[in-house]
Amino acid sequence: MSELVIQADGLTRRYGATTAVDHITFTVERGEVFGLLGPNGAGKTTTILMLLGLTDISAGSVRVLGRDPQREPLAVKRQVGYMPDAVGFYDHLTARENLSYTARLLGMPAGERDAAIDAALARVRLQDVADKRVATFSRGMRQRLGLAEIVMKGTQVAILDEPTSGLDPQSTEEFLELVRSLAAEGVSVLLSSHLLEHMQRICDRVALFQRGRIALMGTVPALAKQVLGGGYAVAVEADGQGLAGHLRAIPGVYQLEQPDPQHYRLLADHDVRADAARAVVQAGGQLYRLSVDQPSLDVIYNRFFQSQ
């Protein structure tokens, strides 16, 4: 049975005449990676701040691990790992000293601190630079130290604001892999980002914010269906008697192109590769190549905002 870790219901935040977040409703399950997307000013950061009890709620409700961040902000902060856009560490302290400082603030017993810090630094592969001052760290290393802090806290929820912006490709890979491994252990991750390719790779579901509202929400294939009317492009290279007719008859295929006698391109609302392979057999043909292009979040996002 799924376990809801974050529940927002009609959540609203007004700043004077501006409604920054306008009646949004969503849930995040245990172990789920949930992405907030949308243009600047769409309400993502304000949503995050409300989840953390860092800004007031004008209407609606929110629960994080069953707690109300308005009423119990300290309890929520203790149970949630938060990594803001610019992770704040003390530059003149080493990585280990920074984590030690946080551990003391959290009230972690002195006897447990060293082991917890070592384990967290090893987890994010910073053990070799544990005693170097953070001033010497690259952005990627700082982001990993931010995750180490979350690992050390042992929280069940991690909230990350723009975590991969400014990271080089290798640091990005490492970071996304770490986030995925946390989720695999049951940590729920809510993250906001403008980097759609990263979001597509890491998120189980995304919510597309537009002027304070959630305009679209779901898995990438589900959004592709809504926005593009499909989105899976299956390329088939094969021969066979009457193959075009067999391919066109596959449920979910809404367009068939045949640029030359042996090449077909199917647009479908789901991955129809298995059906396409069967169609080739039915047509008594030979299959030379079969591939699928997943719908891209980038294309979905741009098409959605162009259509608005």
Ligand SMILES: Nc1ncnc2c1ncn2[C@@H]1O[C@H](COP(=O)(O)OP(=O)(O)OP(=O)(O)O)[C@@H](O)[C@H]1O
């Ligand atoms: N403290 C504040 N006082 C007044 N208005 C605010 C405040 N914080 C945010 N806003 C307004 O609320 C709206 C949503 O802002 P928010 O920062 O949540 O957007 P965002 O989606 O996180 O944008 P970005 O991608 O730029 O981080 C914007 O119109 C912003 O100007």
